[in-house]
Amino acid sequence: MKPGTISAVDVTRRFRVHARETRTLKDLVIARGRLGGEDVWALQGVSAEIEPGEAVGLIGRNGSGKSTLLRVLAGIIKPTTGAVRVEGRIGSLLELGAGFHPDFSGRENVYLNGSIQGLRRAEIRERFDEIVAFAELEHAIDRPVRTYSSGMSMRLGFAIAAFLQADVLLLDEVFAVGDENFQRKCFGVIAAFKNQGGTILFVSHDAQSVERLCERSILLSAGEKAYDGPTHEAIVRYRRLLADDVDPSERAAGLREWGTGQAEITAARALASGGEERVQFLAGEPFRLEVDLRAHAALPPPKLHLEVRDTTGVLVAEEAVGTESLGWPDGPGSVTVTLDIQRPALEFGRFRVRLGLVGSDGRTLHQYDDAVGFLVYPDGDERGLIRLGGSWHNGANQKAP
Structure with missing residues (x-):
């Protein structure tokens, strides 16, 4: 060889x-015949x-x-x-x-x-x-x-x-x-x-x-x-x-994708308002999330799940949408869906997008962790994950909303 x-x-x-673990000779003698290995x-x-x-x-x-x-x-x-x-x-x-x-x-x-x-x-x-x-x-x-x-x-x-x-x-x-x-x-x-x-x-x-x-x-x-x-x-x-x-336990060891394989998320991109792919955005800047989906067989339209998390794993936003209204193919085929975010509340930090396709029977067709990653940096002195987006007024004559 x-x-x-x-x-x-x-x-x-x-x-x-x-x-039952035996630590001493006494334990072994007392448990004799009853260890049940x-x-x-x-x-x-x-x-x-x-x-x-x-x-x-x-x-x-x-x-x-x-x-x-x-x-x-x-x-x-x-x-x-x-x-x-x-x-x-x-x-x-x-x-x-x-x-x-x-x-x-x-x-x-x-x-x-x-x-x-x-x-x-x-x-x-x-x-x-x-x-x-x-x-x-x-x-x-x-x-x-x-x-x-x-x-x-x-x-x-x-x-x-x-x-x-x-x-x-x-x-x-x-x-x-x-x-x-x-x-x-x-x-x-x-x-x-x-x-x-x-x-x-x-x-x-x-x-x-x-x-x-x-x-x-x-x-x-x-x-x-x-x-x-x-x-x-x-x-x-x-x-x-x-x-x-x-939520498989293998995720802690680096697992990023799993599912039945009947359908899959083939790609995902974060785009600026001009259509160019970006990984950095200014706080409050509009952007678009574009996702390519593919069906490998005829199956009922699944739900597309989206999660946005920061680098520590904190859930920042979550959304789910049925794909029947987004052009899901009747048989094998592909479709690209988009989510337009005109006034994002993200203020500062690195974020990861987790995407998932879930069938009508509840089974995971494709789960895709870390599908997209991007950085948001502040446009002023603000800090924190999100911006409140409110406005200040003299409260003397203001009624509570």
Whole structure:
């Protein structure tokens, strides 16, 4: 087998789960025969062959076995049955701060992690400055890791995994933490690793990242391989698994789209009054939200839901409209709908628009988080999310409205 080859043959992994935790020998003796352990099969007969240079997405609902499979491939845990083989050096980032000693400094943890992955001290020293610069931790590299934020730990962990010249990268939700600028840097490093012939197995709930990086994806469901093929089809099937959930738990890990796939929101834009697409607006400036919808089959007109939220997730505005009056097609087809806002009340801040198509039966046809993002900046000294839009008067002779 060539370096970078991954082979998994009929892999299963069983965990023994007890309803009551026993902490001492006394607890164990007292509870003898009454522990009632239950077998949980995290993986059931999963097989996959990944060639050197392939970038493969691993997707599925929480609890489907994705992280367990990565840990089996990384050698952290052994399969209950089946066989795995990974040729070459493995670089892995499976959770924030994995393998870090909290009382060691960032510098000491770089050397510790490098040694665990089979590098000599001289090799680590050669790449040390590059690792620290990428992680943007020059100011904190000699502080104990326990003083780091989760984002700092993630940056350091990713930098170590990415710069140790591995043949295989195993990545688990590496874009779930960190600002947008660092996420772009991470993606650039991963893409460069792929272009140089490295093998990638990439777990993410962010469909856009998976589609950008991976031509092939594996869908897991309840520990079993449900699909292995082109990424777009794998994501369509994954979204169908989420269609009955109004607010899936996977959103916290980066999920941005889900639904049955019978209809979809193909694009959305914020436009100025002149028709040009913009991402910045002056407070009170009129603008238009334009949304492209597509039906893949004949179905009753769905409702289009819209939410505007600020960067902290606070709901600023919400609206729903039936598409029967907006030209919804009778069969497969497309339509563009617009919302004109002549006197917006937004005063200052960054805002995100969440869009959703809900069928007549209540199922989610397509939910699209972060469909549009834009910035509103004040035209005066006002602050706050919204402007009151009222006018002041001498109240002596005024009656309450």
